Amino acid sequence: MSAILLAMTGAGWDPAEWQARFLALAPRREVRIWPDRACNPAEVGYVCTWKPPPGLFAQFPHLKAIFSLGAGVDHLIGDPLLPAVPLVRVVDRDLTARMSEYVVLHVLLHHRRLRLYRAQQREKIWHEHAQPAASEVAVGILGLGVLGREAAELLARIGFRMAGFSRTEKSLAGIETFHGKNGLDAFLARTEILVCLLPHTPATEGILNLALLRKLKRDGALGGAYLINAGRGMLQVDADILAALEESSLAGASLDVFPTEPLPRESPLWNHPNVIITPHNAGVSDPRALAKNVLTQIERFERGLPLEHVVDRTAGY
CATH class of the missing domain: 3.40.50.720 (NAD(P)-binding Rossmann-like Domain)
Incomplete structure (x- = not known):
């Protein structure tokens, strides 16, 4: 089972809280927090992220998809080393x-x-x-x-x-x-x-x-x-x-x-x-709702179903 890596930077993000939400919903899934020296890059299949450092994704040879935890994806598309895997917007009710x-x-x-x-x-x-x-x-x-x-x-x-x-x-x-x-x-x-x-x-x-x-x-x-x-x-x-x-x-x-x-x-x-x-909080991400959304997408993907809300890299959204 592919591991999930949480990679988020900036004010207002608590990776430990996000990890707890993911594990509560999927206790058998390995969920790591970047940077984690104990994490084997070859085991990472999915990255859930917000404003990651440039080049982060290039170290994961078996990466299957990247999930943006915020409303935008401009913080990802500008990475010159962004792998050719699906880039997914988390569209949550x-x-x-x-x-x-x-x-x-x-x-x-x-x-x-x-x-x-x-x-x-x-x-x-x-x-x-x-x-x-x-x-x-x-x-x-x-x-x-x-x-x-x-x-x-x-x-x-x-x-x-x-x-x-x-x-x-x-x-x-x-x-x-x-x-x-x-x-x-x-x-x-x-x-x-x-x-x-x-x-x-x-x-x-x-x-x-x-x-x-x-x-x-x-x-x-x-x-x-x-x-x-x-x-x-x-x-x-x-x-x-x-x-x-x-x-x-x-x-x-x-x-x-x-x-x-x-x-x-x-x-x-x-x-x-x-x-x-207001301090960039018009659409605050709820860890519980977004974790459930991401895990549902991953489960569907691993059953052979297509991912939803995949970004058109040419259009930028």
Whole structure:
């Protein structure tokens, strides 16, 4: 029976906790934590990972599959020594639900002007702001993968005027869809609250720049445009977001991800009154749910069934 290696770096990851979850579900399976000098590289068949060191996978001659434990795979595809084995995204119902919670929370936060009321509370000001109905507010989801589709459908049920943009043509009931380079400008022009859930690829890096943000609809029901980025940090240009806020191309932003994490203490984003910062926890990975998901995939694979959610390395997701 092939061993599973857990290789994860960065804040918030407890490999021992992940190992305990895997062993509780599969006590007969050998589950190791990298770096483990006692682990025989030839016995490793699967690696479950987040931001591994470059070249790690090359030492495992019998590797069968690599599972990315987070929402993105950009931390893997850039490895020049990445073996030609299936690279699998862990698509878990719990992670999807948590991401949708975050998106709905922050769309409603901007829609119901909570930031303004919090500022008024600090100054003990009693003043009501105009409140448009959800049906008057145009929300756009940039990226219609599993996470984007779920969030779009939830927001549509609340009553928002929903649209989504994807690289290729897609159809969603009750949601206006745009695709391709020609559709992006039209999508942005009708969007007041932009929710970015794109993957990080060479084509999407830096896409949230000043030129794009200036194309958002600023004369809609909210009287300004808002950005929510819960996708990948490398999609946004921090300086351009600040510039868009200063020139009123943006009225506010909710940012969960950043090009450099943790966000440096000297970043002016921390103190900007129109920015809400969260520490990359929009879609937190639950070790129990993800361990079960990975083990189910491995069991199916070892019975000769195909792996699900295999990454297209050319597309980058």
